[in-house]
Amino acid sequence: MEIVLAFTVGALVAGSVYLLLSRNLLRLLFGVILLSNAVNLSIFLVGGLTFGAPPLIAEGRSVLEAPYANPLPQALILTAIVIGFGLLAFSLVLVYRGHQEIGTLDGDALRLAEPPETPAAGGGATAIPTQDRSAA
Amino acid sequence: MNWLVAAPILIPMATAALTGLAWRSVPLQRALTLAGMTALLLAAIALLLQVQHGRILVMQMGGWAAPFGITLVADMLTAIMVLVSALMALAVAVYSLGDIDPVRARTGFHPVFCALMVGVGGAFVTGDLFNMYVWFEVMLIGSFVLLALGGRKEQLDGAIKYACLNLVATAALLLAVALLYGVTGTLNMAELALRVRMVPNQGIVTTIAVLFIVAFGMKAAVFPLFFWLPAAYHTPAVAVQAIFAGLLTKVGVYALLRTFTLIFTGDTGWTHGGILMWIAGLTMLAGVLGSLAVRDLRRAWSWQVVAHIGYMIMGLALYTPLAVAGVVFYLVHDIVVKTNLFLGAGVVRRLGGSADYAGLGGLFKAAPLLAVLLFVPMASLAGFPPLSGFWSKLVLVQAGLEQQSWAIVAVALVTGLLTMALVGRVWAEVVWKPHPDGDIAGTAALPAGQRLALVAPLVLLSGITVAIGLYAQPVMDLSSRAAADLLSPEPYIRAILGEPPPPPVLVGELP
Amino acid sequence: MMNSLILQTATRLLLGLMILFSVFILWRGHNQPGGGFIGGLIVAVAFALHALAYGVRAMRKLLVLDPRTILAAGLALSILAGFVAALGPGGLFANPYLEGRWFVTYTPAGEKSFAIGTPVLFDIGVYLVVIGGILAMVQGLMEED
Amino acid sequence: MTDLLQILAGLLVLGGACFCFVAALGIVRLPDPIMRMHASSKAGTVGCGLILLSVALHFPEGGVMARALAAIAFLLISTPVAAHMIGRAAYACGVELCAGTIADELKDTKDNPRRLLLGQAGPGVERTGGP
Amino acid sequence: MLTAVVAIFLLAALAPSLHRLLPNGSHWVLALGPAAITVWFASQIPAVSGGAVLTQAMHWVPALGVELAFRLDGLSLLFALLVTGIGSLIVVYSGSYLHGHEHQGRFYLFILAFMGSMLGLVLADDMIGLFVFWELTSVTSFLLIGFNHEDARSRRSAVQALLVTATGGLALLAGLVLLGLEGGSFRLSAVQASEVDLRGSALYLPILGLLLLGAFTKSAQVPFHFWLPNAMDAPTPVSAYLHSATMVKAGVYLVARLQPTLGGTEVWIWTLAGFGAVTAVWGGLMALRSTDLKKVLAYTTLMALGVLTLLAGLGSEDAIRAYCVFLLGHSLYKGALFMGAGGVDHGTGTRDVRDLGGLWPKMRLTGLVILLAALSMAGLPPFFGFVGKELIYEGVLEADPAGLWILAGVVLANATMLGAAGLVFVKPFLGRPTPATAHAHENGPALLLGPAVLALLGLGFGLMGSWPAGLLQATAAAVAGRPLALELHLWHGLTPALGLSALTIALGALLYVGLGPVTAALAGLARLSRVDFDAGWDRLLAGLDALARAITRRQQTGALTWYMLATIAVLTLLPGVTLLARGGLQWPDQPVGDDYVGWALCGLMLLGTAGALWARTRLGAITALSIVGMSIALFFLAFSAPDVGITQLMVETLTVIIIVLVLARLPKFGPLERTGAGLRLLKAGLALLAGAVTTAILLSVHAQPLSPHLSEFYAAASYVEAFGHNVVNVIIVDFRGFDTLGEIAVVAMAGLGVLALLKARGAPAAEDQKRETAP
Amino acid sequence: MSLFVTNLLLALAWVAVNGDFSLGGFVAGFILAHLILFLARPLYPGQRYFHTLWGALGFLLWFLKEVWVSSVRVAKGVLGIGPKPTPAVVAIPLDARTDLEITLLACCITLTPGTLSLDVSPDRRTLYIHSMFTEDVEALRRETKETMERRILEFLR
Amino acid sequence: MIPFLQICIEIALGVLLLALVLASVRILRGPSLPDRIIAVDLFGTLCVAAIALLALYTDQPVFIDAAIALALVAFFGTVAYARFVERRTVEETNADD
């Protein structure tokens, strides 16, 4: 199963990267969601997959009896999920407030903080092709 | 059992909780923060005294022996970093008395500032890689909030870019930690040091190491992963800029320094001499050119943050005792100077009404004392002797020349020269040039309390810079010992795992 | 707020149940899936539901405490839970931070029948922080209207 | 007795799964959103409920049974409320009812959710609270 | 010696306060310090002349082997005397010159600090110590040159001087470190005395190049000379000091200091001789072209520096003798001339030769001083300048490799000195009176003392060659690295040198008489060759700026997409390449697995991902992501992670709720998503690559055996030691409870942050505005 | 409802006496206690406990039957067997007054015969429902009021 | 566990996974906002069912708690979606004015 999951995670990463490269900040954040999901799955994967044997010590027993799933990655994922949620929630609200104040969701149009030395149009100096600028 | 090891986390965290409880009262929050940061400083001093004779303090959290629980550990390097960051925290806390407006204070500046210090301290003292990830995240969310606190347009603009890029970095770091666990089965850094050598496939270890370079490198703002820094660092409140510039990227450097002396030492030709070396050179050049390209004091300093990260990476890349000592020294110097520069820029902006060179000037006439206080960190930044920056550069240059790494030394020197160009220009434009609006008021025009809060940190930090410059021996000595400890980590490992480490099993030679 | 009679009535019915369930989840977290985080989330969701049905102001009134206070108190509690270990045995600060201190009862047969300790206290802190944190977000977002 | 219970549980599980499938098929096949909601709210609830019931039968512990029944109860309360909320919202946002709809007694009344929503949400007008 | 250096710095630190206490007499008090030190150094002359060397050393940074080591030999002593002696005269002079200037106290601070740095520089034996003082002179001279800081030209000149000398400084640093490493010690004297054959070392050329770059920039050798005339924007006392005894002499000092260690090779001789000769001629010619008195003098300094470099390069016995004598002579007359010129400026308000004339009746004393010094500069007997010039000719003639070209150059350069001497005295004092000189008045004693003392010394040393001979002999010995006899006579007999002197005088007179045509020719020449170094400097800086901007604009574009693209590319390529290059790729040795629940859930994840990618609407994307999230939760549950599964479900839902709560106010997906096909392809390519690298790394990691020691411990200890049946929960609140502490800190901060973002809108901005406008 | 509490207490006492803390034990105790109280009902005049409890039980059984029937009907509709759907939105005038009554009614309507509560009018006098298989609007209105609403009000009042 | 129940559960799991796919199809296809929301709501309910099935399949009753928790938050999610639809309706209409 790990092999299947490895390919799935790869696909999730590919999808998330494509979203991360969007100009729309919301889509970018969707990419972040996908990415953190993929990473959590990676933690799960490297710890080894075990079907249907949760690491719970049965009532009346004092040790966990094999087979059991590796509990450590689970604990790590739990922490990672919660942390990821905190960061993401804040970022979402940040983007929302950004839209409220600046009036755009276009990551490439955020030019208040930098760089004012650059001519506004970018003058073709940027590495991103400019043909899509007019659409904004 | 020494609770001092946990102090860098527990003291600011308790302070954060208390200031959070006191969120209705700004004066109370301020008092609590000052008290907390003072306590942190005292604890840091005590910690340094404890480790100064080569002792390594270890605390197994919850009493669970390594590698099963989380280990906190303080060696010389940790103690130095904790002390310097505690000093900065106190300085910035004092500065914030005169800088943070009531609105920011009421909406959580103090607890979040303390939480940021929790993250910084945690990253320094932890001996567990996943735990380090956690503290990095604490630092990250703290920086997100502090960056956006106040909600001005350009702040939000910068914060959005900062957040988006750092979220990716964070994911990369977590992935790297997970992968390392996947090949070694442990998260304890001391045990990792032993176990990475036993992985049958050393190629995958190197790959993970490179992933760590990228992940930590992003935190450290190295080329070409620094975009978030110049995009955001100049936007928040001055106190926030200062603590960011002083500490955040350096934590990334610390993490690189720790992991790439303790854990990833199996393929130094590829990781250190190869990737890190290139990164170092390009970071220096990109940073310093960036600082010359802008016409705004805070942005110039932001770019300088990047440039000087390059020096530290260079030291790590050279990977000799002298070079690593140089990195430690550089860390100490750079943290103090960068904090000072941003604080100074804040006062300059307050007096001159702008951060743009064009809108500044007249300081030499209006505020000579301030000019002196600016001169010290600027000259130190440029590496003029006998200030702290000179020694750090000297050590790295010497280490590079010893290794006959001509190219990186040349880049370092050119970067130093361009930094001097920047400093000369800033001095001429900001300090010497008459202010475009005619004469401006000096610091005397500020209310007395505010003046004290704003200037006292500058005096303290400039004093440190001068002191280190004139008498570099103590810091250099500590740095050398820290470097020696880093390069022979057996005592560190033994202190944590409690038993003589088994002889490393080397699995074949690399192709 | 949603201004729906049906939702409001259902919320009134569910709120108490959800809080009860969350305490249950929190309490048995040490032995079964659950714990402070999930429990806290359920409470937060319950109050958020209330906010959706009746508006944020009503929710804040019901909550009595400001989310920030809850959150800070939770953080303080979790930190304190770790400090209990400092009291001993073996003298002040002789044991490491976060070391568990347990109150355990045994059955006549010598088996543990009931155990409560500082990790549980710690988990309660987590519970409070999650409630406070999420409700702070919800409050902020819904006050936007 | 145990075997009998298990056979019953098995049948419940099968039935539940079938209802779940029907619900899913319903939201794919039925022509308009409100119709689809019929499928999801009824078949979904029944399907899920049956499976939970089977769990209640299968595990002998009282706690499990109580929780399974509680879950069913919660489902029975929450699903219709959710359906009401979505239905009202759907109506308010103006989805088209399917062509075969024979009557719409809500559309032209003052109670039309869309009208209420838009009328009350105008600037400066405070929406009146519930009872 | 350390005491002397520290004392001067202390004096510098006290100077502003002292000046505030004694606004009218501070210069006399302050001058006492350097004067006393001069006396102390003078008292060492007999011992040093006798071959003694005073040393003093103390640890500074032992961890680096850096010491504060001082060494007083003939060379150091000569320089120390010049630095402190002329320094004290300058302090007195500037007290009067800058009287009433609002920053006079600061001026004392800078000039004394400069003096201290220069003194340290010439005394230092430790290379790092030498470098420290070297850089200090750069910094303090920067502050001095920019002293008239409200004048844009001053600021430009200061920065220019700083950068040019700093360039050399950094080269010097590298050179010194290499020299130290190669020579086995960081003590100059130790390296000089050591057995190591530096001249044969593979690093000889780099070391030499770096060190000479340092020396040449400091002593303004062509083509690094352009900063020196611009440095004339400094107040006159500074110029006088900079040119006579300090700063520019540092380079010349360094060359002499290194002569015994590195000198004598072909490269050394030809490099120094070549640069020196060119600089000498260039300086002389440019002096004739100038009309500003100070500029004239500045260019003559260039000439002198060129000659000194040339002499140090030749390294023959006579050349070394000439070096020592000319060094002293030049310092005396140049100090006097600058101060005199300052006096003229002070008395008339102008320094332009064209506006000056007929000053003699009004400023006799000043005129006399300038005359004496100018005669010495012109190299006429019986002045010390003449002695120096004779020795120069002898040195050049004697030196074996010195070619005719160099000889010609030196003669020409000396001739221009004569012309320049005429320029500074004849025209201003004897020429026709001008409107500018109508109200000229004589200067007070403080302004006359310094130049007079120096000018008289120039005459006295010329007449009484035995006075300085002992000291100069010790100097020569230090430069040569071995004992060297030196006697000074006005009359050397009928030597070729005398002939050359006569030729020089004739040529010089010709130059002065024909000044008009010569200047025109020179101007034409300069235009023709377009060698305008000063403008070149501006172009260099502008080019640097443009380069910086271009590079910065290309990387820091401001476009988030680009940042993300670059970041992810690095994140993908570096590990990817490493995986391949270091042979890390490995396929796990296990069956793919036939667990259909897992397969199906993976399939659902993929379905959801595809949906999120192709979604046209925001809600479409969000709901598609919900599919992914819930499938992952089910996956966790199926593969034995109930806590994770529940948490994932709840967090997933909560995330969606938060998105939905903010979504209503955000715009729909719009034209932003329509990008060019090429760009889309690039993004898709990178995405696929990232996915492939991830999969490859995960598979390779999974192929490694996983040590179970941690989970085994948790399985055994969870209940027995930590009283919990749920192992995962026990890890979270106990074994790794510290992680959770950090985790809840994150949640808490996120909550606070969201509230802060949403609650405090606009208010701080207004607050900041208020504060900025009314400080 | 004090009888209900008494019933509960008796059940708990039974559990305690038996030392059997399981759900089964509790249910057994509850039924036993209920029987006892039922036999002793003349002691508690004016109590509607038995009426309510049995009414609720009866309603629940009826309701579950309706849910089943409606689900099967919807299932047929989904699968395309049985009659073609004839949807309609119908207004039902309400006799139910309290929040609980209205809510319960709306929920039950949603869960039963091809009907779905869409909204309650702001004046709380009309419930709008969507019906999937509508033969006659008036018949639907009448049927809903007389079966569903009557039964709910019966056991709630 | 008797084989019959085992087989029933496995078949049911398969059917349920198919149902999840169908629900996904509606989520992805939309077309209207309420369509997606209904489908997500159903997806949540199906997940609850799947979790209950997993409890049977793995013989771990603890999964029931997951089911309850999911039912709770899924309900809240649906209400939030409904609110979103109403808000958006208001916003868009206002924007058109």
Ligand code: NA
């Ligand atoms: Na738990």
Ligand code: NA
């Ligand atoms: Na593995």
